[in-house]
Amino acid sequence: MFNDCIIMAGGSGTRLWPASNSKTPKQFLSIHGDGSFFNDAVERALALTGSDGRVIIIAGKAHVPHIIRVCSQYSAEEKSRLALIPEPLAKNTAPAIACGAFYAGGKDREDRNVLVLTSDHIIQPLEVFKADALAAASFSARGNLAIFGIPPRGPDTGYGYIETGDRLEGTETAVYKVLSFREKPTREKADEFLAAGNYYWNSGMFAFSTRFILEEFRRNAPDIFNAFDALAAPGPSAYTVEGGIRILDKWPGLEDAYRAAPGISVDYAIAEKCSRTVAAAARFEWFDVGSWDEYARLADHAGQRFGTEVYAQDSSGCFVDSDIPVALCGVDDLIVAVRAGKDGRPGSVLVAKKGATQGVKGIVEQIKAAGRNELL
Secondary structure, eight states: OEEEEEEEOOOOOGGGTTTSOSSSOGGGSOSSSSSOHHHHHHHHHHHTEEEEEEEEEEEEGGGHHHHHHHHTTSOHHHHHTEEEEEESSOOOHHHHHHHHHHHHHTTTTOOOEEEEEESSEEEEOHHHHHHHHHHHHHHHTTTOEEEEEEOOSSOOSSSOEEEEEEEESSOSSOEEEEEEEEOSOOHHHHHHHHHHSOEEEEEEEEEEEHHHHHHHHHHHOHHHHHHHHTOOOOOGGGOEEETTEEEOOOOTTHHHHHHHSOOOOHIIIIITTOSSEEEEEOOSEEEEOOSHHHHHHHHHHHTOOTTOOEEEESOBSOEEEESSOEEEESOBSEEEEEEOSTTSSOOEEEEEETTOGGGHHHHHHHHHHTTOGGGO
């Protein structure tokens, strides 16, 4: 078991625009028809921390209502283990993890074994993930940065890769020494990585002890370390309680810390510089739903329609995710995503050919260039 778990729940998830946007990002969308990516992440965190373990949720201020809504379903005992830290500024993953680590260790710098989870991935089954996570915990407790590596399902150019060396002894889950991190590769390089057999996709999930990771920040990212080291431990008055969830929204100096810290990923700031990094080879299924094509495939596989009302004539192979009725006539293999503006935002519609939805990233850039950020 871990002492604590940090869930990173920020981000806007624009690859699934318009369903995912700055107000309701991907992690709060449903993939099961009833729950959400974030909901599943909390379930994992609760299962991997003991009865006195804390689940530290770090998210943007705009996401707080979603988190309160999701977490309101939990028991009083489970709610007592949750702490929500709204980030005053979006500064990528390194400041978020530093913030969580300082909070977990407290002013006495207590050494806690911590698991860092993403909130926008599909991971299943829970029991297999739990077994792999406990293997990572055994290494992180001994002064290592443990990363979950995903066995590649193909030469994908959309993920960063981890190059591994010798297998380390001690657990049923295979754990390897990390030799290097590789950026998202070209197709040619991805083919080479796949053929080599010792490369894994970087899942973005980590395990570490607080003393170890804070020392890594002090040595390798001192500007981030110093920014958060100046924070005093939050007292009872720093929290607001809503729906039984403690929200750390009045932590003195937190905004100053975020302003002082550079925006950088934990991979660049820490992982690539750390000499004691290991990779636990995942035996669980892992999906980063990074496009409408992937989202549609998984949703169709699960038999979910998300309440969409669709009328079709002479049409086939289409996927529709809409909050208003949609009619299709004489079209095939389309993805249609509609948000009618029921949340007070402007309405938006995406119509894409299946297999072409990676182009949504370019659409989002066009919207930004047009100064229409209210659509995002």
